[in-house]
Amino acid sequence: MNKKISTSIKRVDAGIKTGGAARYIGDIPFDGLLYGKIVRSSRARATIKSVSVPALPEGYYYIDAKDIPSGGRNRIEMIKDDWPVFADEQVRFIGETLGLLVGPDRKELNRLRDEVQVEYEDLTPVFSIEESEALKGGPIHGEDNTYADYRLKKGDPDAAFAKAARVIEDTVRTGFQEHIYMEPQGVVARTEDDGKLGIFFSGQCPFYVRHAVSATMGVPEDQVRVQQAVTGGAFGGKEHYPDVISTPLAVAARKIGKPIGLFFDRVEDISFTPKRHPSVTRFKTALDEEGNILGMDIDVRIDAGAYESCSMVVLQRAIFSVNSVYNIPNVKIRGRAFATNNVPSDAYRGFGAPQGLFAIEAHMSHLARAIKVDELKLKQQYLLKQGDVTVTNGRIHEEVKLPEIIQRIDEMSGYSKKLKEYTPGSWKGVGVSLFNHGSGFTGNGEQEIIKGVVKMRKRADGLVDLLVSNVEMGQGLQTTFRKIAAMVLELPVDSVVYNDPNTDLVPDSGPTCASRSIAVVGYLVQEAAKKLKDRWKESDIVEVRQQYEPPEGLIPWDQANLQGDAYPSYGWGANVIEVEVDPLTYEVTTKGIWAVHDVGVAIDEKVVEGQVDGGIIQALGYGSLEKLEVKEGRFQQKTMADYTIPTTMDFPKIKSALVDNPYEYGPFGAKGAGELVFDGAAAAFADAVQMAINGDVKQIPVTPEYIMEVREDGNN
Amino acid sequence: MATINFSVNGTSHAIDTDPLRRLLDILREDLKLTGVKEGCGEGECGACSVLKNGILVNSCMIPIGTCEGTEIITPEGLRETVQGKAIIDAYGESGAVQCGFCTPGMMMATEALLRKNPSPSEGEAREALSGNLCRCTGYDMIIDGVLKAAERGKGLW
Ligand code: FES
Ligand code: FES
Numbered sequence: 001m002n003k004k005i006s007t008s009i010k011r012v013d014a015g016i017k018t019g020g021a022a023r024y025i026g027d028i029p030f031d032g033l034l035y036g037k038i039v040r041s042s043r044a045r046a047t048i049k050s051v052s053v054p055a056l057p058e059g060y061y062y063i064d065a066k067d068i069p070s071g072g073r074n075r076i077e078m079i080k081d082d083w084p085v086f087a088d089e090q091v092r093f094i095g096e097t098l099g100l101l102v103g104p105d106r107k108e109l110n111r112l113r114d115e116v117q118v119e120y121e122d123l124t125p126v127f128s129i130e131e132s133e134a135l136k137g138g139p140i141h142g143e144d145n146t147y148a149d150y151r152l153k154k155g156d157p158d159a160a161f162a163k164a165a166r167v168i169e170d171t172v173r174t175g176f177q178e179h180i181y182m183e184p185q186g187v188v189a190r191t192e193d194d195g196k197l198g199i200f201f202s203g204q205c206p207f208y209v210r211h212a213v214s215a216t217m218g219v220p221e222d223q224v225r226v227q228q229a230v231t232g233g234a235f236g237g238k239e240h241y242p243d244v245i246s247t248p249l250a251v252a253a254r255k256i257g258k259p260i261g262l263f264f265d266r267v268e269d270i271s272f273t274p275k276r277h278p279s280v281t282r283f284k285t286a287l288d289e290e291g292n293i294l295g296m297d298i299d300v301r302i303d304a305g306a307y308e309s310c311s312m313v314v315l316q317r318a319i320f321s322v323n324s325v326y327n328i329p330n331v332k333i334r335g336r337a338f339a340t341n342n343v344p345s346d347a348y349r350g351f352g353a354p355q356g357l358f359a360i361e362a363h364m365s366h367l368a369r370a371i372k373v374d375e376l377k378l379k380q381q382y383l384l385k386q387g388d389v390t391v392t393n394g395r396i397h398e399e400v401k402l403p404e405i406i407q408r409i410d411e412m413s414g415y416s417k418k419l420k421e422y423t424p425g426s427w428k429g430v431g432v433s434l435f436n437h438g439s440g441f442t443g444n445g446e447q448e449i450i451k452g453v454v455k456m457r458k459r460a461d462g463l464v465d466l467l468v469s470n471v472e473m474g475q476g477l478q479t480t481f482r483k484i485a486a487m488v489l490e491l492p493v494d495s496v497v498y499n500d501p502n503t504d505l506v507p508d509s510g511p512t513c514a515s516r517s518i519a520v521v522g523y524l525v526q527e528a529a530k531k532l533k534d535r536w537k538e539s540d541i542v543e544v545r546q547q548y549e550p551p552e553g554l555i556p557w558d559q560a561n562l563q564g565d566a567y568p569s570y571g572w573g574a575n576v577i578e579v580e581v582d583p584l585t586y587e588v589t590t591k592g593i594w595a596v597h598d599v600g601v602a603i604d605e606k607v608v609e610g611q612v613d614g615g616i617i618q619a620l621g622y623g624s625l626e627k628l629e630v631k632e633g634r635f636q637q638k639t640m641a642d643y644t645i646p647t648t649m650d651f652p653k654i655k656s657a658l659v660d661n662p663y664e665y666g667p668f669g670a671k672g673a674g675e676l677v678f679d680g681a682a683a684a685f686a687d688a689v690q691m692a693i694n695g696d697v698k699q700i701p702v703t704p705e706y707i708m709e710v711r712e713d714g715n716n
Numbered sequence: 717m718a719t720i721n722f723s724v725n726g727t728s729h730a731i732d733t734d735p736l737r738r739l740l741d742i743l744r745e746d747l748k749l750t751g752v753k754e755g756c757g758e759g760e761c762g763a764c765s766v767l768k769n770g771i772l773v774n775s776c777m778i779p780i781g782t783c784e785g786t787e788i789i790t791p792e793g794l795r796e797t798v799q800g801k802a803i804i805d806a807y808g809e810s811g812a813v814q815c816g817f818c819t820p821g822m823m824m825a826t827e828a829l830l831r832k833n834p835s836p837s838e839g840e841a842r843e844a845l846s847g848n849l850c851r852c853t854g855y856d857m858i859i860d861g862v863l864k865a866a867e868r869g870k871g872l873w
Contacts, residue, residue, distance in 0.1 A: 014808035017816025018823050019800070020751015020791030027750035180851050182755045182763060182817040232753075232817030233851050266756040474815030474852045606811040606857075613854030614814065640760035640849070648842040648855045 005487055005668040008606035011479045012493070013472065017230075025186040025202045025229040026263055033188070036249055036262040037109035039099045039116050040272065041091035044341040044633035045125035045137065048089060051098060054115040060103035062116075063252040071218025076247050077211055078240045080147075083307035083344065085216050085247045091120070092140065093306035093343050094633045095272035100248045102260055125341035127633055129280055129301050132338040140306070141339035147304050148312035148337045150319060150562060152391050155330035160295025164286035170366050172283070172359040173699040174682075176628040176635075177276035177348060177621075180645050183232020184269040187242060189249040190259030192225060197254060199226045199246050203238035205511035206469050210503045212243035213250045224250075226503040234473040235618070236347035239513050240309055241273050267638050274346030275628065277302040277314055277337075281322065281359035286330075291371040293382065295330030298322050300356065304337040305344035311337040314345070314352040316442050320566045321356030323391045325402060325434045326364070326382040331391055341633050347513060349618070350437070350675045354682065357435045358623075358700060361683035365431075366696050375687070376415070376432055380406065383434075394555050394565035401661050402434065405574045405596045408657055413576035413594035425694030430578045431687025433680040438567025439519035439672030441510075444550075444557040446520060450510040452548040454524040456485065456532050459497075460540045464489060464532070466498040466525065467506040470517045475674050476607035477517055483603055484522055484667045488529035489536075507545070515672025518603060519569070519663075524548060526667035551665040569663050571676035573597040575616070575684040581692040586704035586711075588624060588689055593681070595656040600663040600671035608673055612656045615677030621646045623682030623700045722783045724749070725793025735781025739773075740764045742780050743790055751791035751820045755849070762848030765821035766790050772828035774847075791820035794827055802869035803827060803861070812861035814852035821848050826862050834873040835866050 016022045039051075039062075053062045065074045065086040074088060075081040087096045098118065101109050124137025132145045139145050161167065187201040197217065199209055206226040214221040231238065245262050253260050264273070284297040300319050304311035319335035350357075368375035383403070388396050409432075410416050418430040440446050455467040466485050472478040482496040489496075499505075509521050528546035535542050550568070557564040578592040595612055602608040625644050629636040637643035662669025682700050690697040695710040718735045721728065724747060731746060740757075743749040743766070752775055755763030759777040766775045767789040794800035803823050806812075813819050822845060829836060829844035836844065841862040842855070850858060866873075 008811070010808045011811065011813060013816065014813040015804050017813050018791075018804045018807045018819045019795035020749075020753075020820035020823075021795075022816055023750070024753070024817065026744075026754070029748075180849075182761065182815065182849065182851050183753070184755075231815065233815040235851070265754075266758070476814070610811050610814055610853060610857055613856045614852045615854075617854030618851065639758055640756045641758065645849060645851060646854075647846050647849060648859065649846045651854075653838075653856050653859075654854065 005483060006602045006605050008604050009479065009483065009493060011476060012482065013478050022230045024183055024232050025188065025200060028200065028229060030188055030190065030259045030261065032258055034102050034104055034258050034260045035106050035109060036252060036260050037101045037113050038097050039101060039113055041087060041094060041096040041098055043091055043120045043122060044094050045123040046091050046120035047123065048087065048091060049119040049121055052117045054112060056112065060101065060112065061252065061256055062099055062101055063248065063255060064099035067251050067255050068216060069218050069254065072216050076243050077215040078208065078243050079310040079313060080308040083244065083309055085251070093341050095343060097248055100252050102252050102256060125633060127340055127342060127630060129303050129338050132340045140341065145339045146336045147308040147339060148315050150315065150335045152319060152333040152562060154389060154391050154393060155295065157295045157297060157330040157332040160330035161286045161297065163288070164294055165289045166287045168285045168287065168367060168370055170283045170363050171698065172281045172362045174279045174355045174358055175701060176278050176630065177626055178270055178628055178643055179235045179237030179348060181233030181235055181237055184264040184266055185238065185241060185245060185273060186263040187246045187249055188259060188261040189246060189253035191253060191257060197224045197250055199224065199250065200229055201226065201242050201246060202229055202231045203242035204234050204471055204473060204513055205239055206501050206503050207508045208240065208511055209242050209246050212247055216247040217250055217254065228471050228500045230500065231471060231473040235349045236351065236513065237273060239347040239511065241346065266640060270643060271635055271638050272343060274344050276348035277304060277311065277345040277352065277355065279318065279355035283363045285367060287371065291373060293328055296328050298331065298333045300333065300335040302337050302355065303340050303342060303345060305340055305342045307344045309344050309346050311345060313442060316562065318352030318356040320392060321353040322360050324357050324360045325384050325436050325572065327384045327388045328382060333391060342630055349678045351514065353437055353675065354679055357679050358683050361433045362686060362698060365687050365690065369696065379434055390566065392566045393563050397553065398569055398663060399661060400572065401598050401659050402572055405572060405598060405659050408659065409574045409576050409594055409596045412655055412657065413592065415576045418578065422691065424691050427581045427583050427692050429688040429692030430576065431684045431691060433575045433683035433687065435679040436570040436572045437515060437672065437676035437679055438570050440516040440567060441514050442566055443559055446548055447550050450548065452510040452521055452524060453507040454509050454521060454528050454546045455507050456528040456544050458532060458536060458542040462495065464491065464496050466496050468509045468521060468525065469501045469506050470509055470512045470521050471501060473512060475611060476604065480518060480603040480607055481522065481525055484525045485529045488526055489533055515675045518670050519666050519672040520548065522667040522670060523665055568665065569671050571597060571599050571671050571673060573676055573680055575680035577681065577684040577688045579685070579688040579692055581689060581707065586707040590651050592652060593654045595654060596659060597676060598659045598661045599673040599676065600661055600666045601669035602658055603668065603670050608658065609656060611673050612677045613654050616654055616681045617646050617651055619678045619681035620651055620685055623685040624702055627701050627703055718781060720780050720784055722786045722788060724788045725790060733780060735779060737780050738776055739778040739780050739783055740775040743775060749790045749792050753817055753820060755817065762821045762825060763818055765824040765848065767824060767828060770831065772825055791823055794823060799827060799869060799872050802872055803865045806865035806868055807861040810861035810864050811857040812853065818848060818850040822850065822858055826865060829862065830866055830873040836862065838863065
């Protein structure tokens with residue numbers, strides 16, 4: 001391990017945040033600020049007949065599609081542009097934006113909003129993958145309601161199934177998950193002194209916002225200036241959604257000529273912002289006489305909701321993850337993202353991978369139970385190795401340290417020993433999961449779409465400006481990026497200046513997502529710093545620029561057929577979880593949590609450990625507590641009292657370790673970590689519960705009610 | 717309307733306002749004390765924690781009308797004290813801070829705990845902070861921060 005870089009330093013933002021001095025979007029004073037309130041659809045699928053707005057008091061405004069300047073578009077240009085800024089003619093989900101009320105008093109805005117009368121003609125909505133697939137009420141999207149329908153094939157699955165002695169079928173389901181970033185969504189728009197449109201926001205991707213706003217307004221991108229504010233958590237929930245609220249707000253700010261803030265309260269945030277995609281994954285697995293896996297046939301379906309946004313990319317990651325760390329020789333995979341009249345699903349930490357990884361881990365554990373072999377032994381039989389073929393017929397280029405990871409976690413947790421000690425069904429259980437996560441954008445996204453650029457400047461005062469568009473959102477980037485630059489330049493960390501990005505001042509190094517900030521942009525930071533070091537003596541002020549180039553030796557990506565190397569490198573991990581289940585109430589108590597990860601090299605051990613802790617607890621929420629039900633297009637849990645995330649009391653202290661495995665194209669050998677650490681805990685938890693109750697667990701969250709169902713099924 | 721006399725971080729205020737307004741809004745909007753955060757507005761998350769006469773409360777649940785004659789401490793006040801500084805340092809060293817939105821509230825809850833129990837066990841610290849939600853850290857490092865503050869700041873509380 002590169003001890004020097006991994007040794008922890010005190011986070012640069014800790015003091016200012018703890019004392020309450022850091023300014024989040026709602027803390028920044030804006031002179032003469034007005035407030036916006038979104039007028040939302042109350043129907044899931046309907047034609048809008050008319051909207052009638054009450055008489056507005058002086059100083060109040062109603063803004064809708066008619067106010068979009070000529071040359072602008074009533075479309076939010078995200079990865080797809082199917083989501084309108086203001087619903088026109090039709091609404092596709094409850095909560096869709098119809099218009100924006102603006103004025104000085106928030107109470108008055110609420111009153112006015114309640115008085116807006118909308119006449120609808122209802123259409124038949126669909127609220128589940130099954131209803132969508134059955135085309136209930138006619139298609140919402142295209143002819144078959146799929147935003148994307150992909151097929152992958154590796155080896156010769158048909159021949160494998162023809163030879164099978166036995167085929168095991170299994171269906172695994174995962175639910176919605178709400179981000180619950182502690183700071184709700186917020187954005188402010190105003191016209192700046194130089195005539196530009198200024199957007200201040202809480203979120204992950206300043207250049208996404210700039211692009212979306214400029215397209216809606218019909219102005220060149222450099223006429224929009226986006227400034228990120230200190231961001232109170234995001235987890236993917238502030239990757240695209242800020243585009244959805246900054247576009248109508250920009251229209252209003254331009255028309256009214258005053259600064260306007262749009263701040264969600266928690267109920268609005270839970271009710272109407274995107275969630276993690278629910279999924280249903282059906283496996284058919286062909287086994288020979290001895291129980292060896294010959295092949296798999298996998299069908300992945302996700303509920304993408306009312307607009308596509310980024311769902312096809314989420315689906316790609318889901319299907320690329322559905323063989324996880326296993327080299328199954330013959331596989332066919334179909335993946336479909338279905339349109340429904342639920343709130344659009346969108347990015348959430350892991351971006352489809354947690355669904356795919358949970359499904360395969362659950363299925364492997366069910367296989368082991370069905371053929372009565374040791375689960376970990378079964379899994380170990382198929383572990384990917386360097387040089388092996390992936391489901392996209394790419395290769396694993398790096399050394400796979402899973403054997404070492406498994407050995408470490410077994411020593412730490414006593415997994416094998418406990419497996420022997422506890423009898424299945426004795427209300428005590430221990431579960432294991434293995435997983436990996438590709439760093440960076442899927443396929444050729446980094447070189448074809450993102451084309452990230454980093455700049456670095458030596459200033460006359462001897463400080464160094466680090467110019468990047470990636471943001472601090474809690475994951476520690478303010479600290480880790482500075483460390484990378486400072487270590488290369490052999491300067492103290494505090495001589496590197498890295499401010500919350502402003503799109504006028506920094507180049508577009510791409511969005512803050514996809515575990516790419518350290519793995520991809522961090523490498524550009526390192527390379528830029530090397531260049532600057534070489535040219536340090538040239539002059540008082542020296543500026544260098546570094547653009548992304550793909551690593552050498554990859555199998556080129558074919559986007560049309562999803563073939564080649566989907567990711568240049570992966571993080572790897574294993575989790576073990578131990579539980580006790582109450583035989584009367586089916587309440588689960590978690591007794592121990594262990595984790596071992598390979599993130600290449602940690603840029604800062606404490607920052608990585610913080611990601612590990614937070615990722616695992618968030619994933620345990622996903623796996624156990626966080627039930628979010630949708631009924632007739634409305635989430636049934638709308639408050640933090642109904643939708644319960646883990647507290648200090650729910651889980652014991654986590655024991656974690658890292659395995660060193662430097663990656664050639666990562667800064668100091670680092671790979672991505674932020675999502676990997678979310679990927680395994682739900683599966684290990686479910687596995688532990690199924691041992692404790694001796695019944696197959698096939699869905700998350702594993703609530704006491706679900707455990708009762710499994711028990712009752714088992715007894716029948 | 718009513719006039720409410722109370723003190724915030726040692727300064728006296730007389731505020732003419734609707735007595736049903738939330739203490740949270742008075743602090744954030746009228747007094748510009750934005751270290752107090754709103755995470756939920758319904759008493760669930762603890763981001764809006766302050767001390768009211770030394771007792772930890774969620775300021776989003778307190779009508780200002782009930783604050784007559786009280787002493788309120790917010791993160792802005794606490795951070796200037798030796799105890800507050802000890803907590804801030806301990807949090808920084810423990811890795812307790814990520815996005816930071818929950819953290820001022822966590823600091824208030826830590827202060828309230830240490831005033832009552834200057835050397836808490838891990839379990840007691842978990843219990844004392846159980847009304848404060850954090851989505852980033854998984855809590856372990858926050859609990860480490862509380863224990864470290866207690867140990868380093870021995871004698872301060
Ligand atoms: S904002 Fe007061 S408890 Fe959440
Ligand atoms: S640090 Fe982000 S919510 Fe606690």
